[in-house]
Amino acid sequence: MKYAYFPGCKIPHHLPEYGASVEAVCKALDIELVPLEFNCCGWPVRHENELASIFSAVRNFAVAEKAGLPIFTPCKCCFGNLKYAQSRMAEDEKLSGQVESLLVQDGLALPKSMDVFHMLTILDEQVGAEILYRRTANPLEGVKVACHYGCHALRPGNVTGFDDPMAPTVFERIMQAIGAEPVDWDLRLECCGYPLRGRDDTISEALMRKKLEDAASVGADVMATACTYCQLQFDKERDGLPYSDPLRKAPPAVLVSQLIGIALGLEANALGLERNCIPWHGPGF
């Protein structure tokens, strides 16, 4: 299994523990990640200009195709925008022509195939629950996990094709494979609120609060995230709350790659667990 690794823009500086743990887990599961010089996925600039966003996204596909590799990303927002660009290119000939001429200026060609996979899909379909289960040295028995799906991978379902947008199961399957116990919670498909950081912090925080309270109310021990933005919201941004805030006691956000890494018996150091702002003291870890 060989993929072009697309970490996105936030991992290198803002969330290096995600990058470290993804690389460690992939290495342990024999998934080869090839680093290429990608540019931004285009999601952040989509608020400013769609053409800039689509061109950014398609340029990455062109870079990946040149290397002959499909894209692997651990970020749901990156995944979502790359998929969105793919669908827009297919539905709009004029746009596709504009993008093509921009690519040519850059010495690149319009990519024929635009393959992008989110890490969860790779773990579920390429590695599979059975292998995950067999490789698990340290099953997360008794750990109640609230799986946090992430909007841009799920929706619009006809564009992303990630899982059933109304009742997805891929995340839970993976958690079960490593021995954890996924919990059912009402708000598992809702937005984390991070896209509103710096735009409308009040609503952003209200969304975060509501979700964390919901996850806490069903007795979850951790909130599992599989998206850079979601983790930033539930860990780094939450850490900005006053120490007395009860929300700090809500389930800590732990990256899916950190949970799998623990289950596989990897070193805590390689998983960047000590960098999480809201620490998780799981049983026996």
Place this chain on the structure above:
Amino acid sequence: MIFFDIGLTLALTICVIGIVYRVARWNGEWTSRKPQLSSGFLLWIGRAVKSLILDVVLLARSGRTSFLRWLAHSLVFFGFMGLLLFHAMDETVTATFFPFYESTLDPWQFLRNLFGAMTLVGLVLMVYRRVHSTKLRLLTHFQDWAALLILGCIILSGFFLEASKIMSPAVFDRMTDEYFVPGEVGDLTALKAYWAHEYGVVFSVEYPMDEETLELGASLDEDSCVDCHANTATAFVSRPLATVLTPVAFALNTSRADQVFWYFHVIFCFIALAALPFGKFFHPVSTPINLVVRQGRRDDLEGFQPSAVCRSVGMDACTRCGECSLHCSVAPAFTVLGNQNILPSEKLASLKQFQTGELISQAGLTAFSEGSRICTECLRCTDICPAGINLQDLWIASKARITKLAPSPNDLLRNKTATQRARVFDDLCKSSSILPAVTGLADDSASYWACVQCTTCTSVCPVVAVCEDPSRDLDLLPQQIMNLLRMGLKEETLGARMVWSCTTCYKCQEHCPQNIRVADVLYELRNTVAARVRDGGASCEGNGESL
């Protein structure tokens, strides 16, 4: 020599005053804590020395970018430093270490040519890179060309100066008048013949080139000249240049080209010296300082907040080499929008002006603000910067302040009262030169034809759900926005808080029973305003200020 002394004094004065002025400005207005070193002082010194050797002398950080770039820079750096120390400052440096130093002896004569040739090759490689790469060509400014041109002129005029001296009978005569005492009548002729034959002097008359005369010339040369003159053949650039110039030697010699080239050479050196404190020319001073202070770290030391001085040194250390912009992850946005402030090397130039209060035009501020906003803080520019500048820190530290002066569409909106928000953006330029390349959904009433106002979009919206009073906090609800658009009332929707507080979670779109692309439309409305702000910064006075 009056010319030389006056020129040098003038150039040095400008240089020193300029440097003092520039260094004095290394204390801009930044909000940050005082720097504190958590690790030991000795450890810090150790790392600084390591950085001095690796990054400053061996240009290790440049080496990480591309081999050609490193080679060009190394050639110019070592070549020019060699010339500066052992040639320009020979009386203070070379003569101190070598008491019998003469500039016309080897290895100095040879080394001068070697250093000059290295510098010249390096400069040619730099020009080649900047002409050859389309992207780099776009990032090349007047200052880059000026620096290359001045250095090139110094080296070329130096070679021409030496060549014209090699071939000049006037220079030869001056030397023999002063230092040569002919014993017999034919001695001077023999010496001239020998020098014409061996050292490349081009006399206006032919001297006998028979073996006997040359032998006599050789022995006279041995007695009187070799103590101070190596064979000019070791000047492996200047001597062939003199040979090439032989056909025009008469004209050059009679017009005393050696003196003309001396003036050129000295004037170019003075220009370079005087230009040192200005713009990019300052980087030979500021870049090594920055590298040593930051020690090539991309982050900051634990508990070490960059101080105002560190940041200012960092900004001055930029050579505008463009390496960061070549690797910038939002460069595709620049390709589409054409705003140079999106690229880090260009944005840094604006930031410098912004810091010193020189960036005052609203258009400039708007463009800088947009560039700031589009940056994703991916760390790549900081990682790649050959000058070791902590660009990431500069971007993050300046973002909040620029947003106040040139607000984003989102901030523009949030500064308004509820009544002002109704049509807040309609005084901004509607005829955008850069069309907001959007789906065109919002302007097409057919997009909403099927909408039955069932309110599903609103009822599933998580943003609506967390608002105590949605119509107060959001102005319009998603289904109301769809309805206004259907009626062609787009202007009334642009300032609605709902448009700007949408999390883009796509629940509305996913759940719409009529397949209306609600979230895509909201994105498009933001695009429309962003395009107007972009243009409005240049040509509209209102900037979204009116009712």
